Amino acid sequence: MTIRRIVPNLTTPSQESMAENSGFYGLLGFEEVMNMGWVTTLASPSNPTAQISFLTHDETAPVIPDLSVEVEDVDAVYAQVCASGAEIVHDLRDEEWGVRRFFVRDPEGRVVNVLEHRGA
Template sequence: MTVLRIVANIPAGSVRRVQDFYATLFDLELVMDHGWIVTLACSETAAAQISIASGGGSGTAVPDLSIEVDDVDAVHRRAIAMGCDITYPLTDEPWGVRRFYVADPEGKIVNVLGHLR
């Protein structure tokens, strides 16, 4: 058996508002739209992963979603420009990632990270 895809499902009172947040912040493209559910994706192939955690590291809560990007500083600047709620500041963590937490319009906490080089 091979896992072909893992999809994060985010409940939203306003699908369009949450869609706009993720599409704008992460440059994601709309690949499916049924009105009540939309799917956003990037053109790159991503590994399917599930993380199970008792904490978020550095004393933080476990985030609802983690998104790895190639330029975390650029996404952080974009989040600031969008007026997003940054719930954990941009930080270089001792385990080798640079990350910040941002709340989406529904209050879901997103861990935005990149590996330190």
């Protein structure tokens, strides 16, 4: 299995808070690479896989995940996770913004968003 990137997802109460966080993390060199209103992702211009996301909610899932892990083959990972008996929090699905993803709960109760980017 190939992991492409890992992104911490931080809950924020409002779009105003997202803007404040973007400004703060901009001081550390991060730049906005995605803003969908409910989620903003910042990345390092010199290392685009070094990212952090801020979410007010999740558009299609029941919870905000704590962590996102982008993999090369999400279907294979989903099959392996299901076979392990781990709790699936959000079933595997294609999202309108170009990712295929599912959420799983880790042994400590954290929710992990496992995703694969799909071609446009």
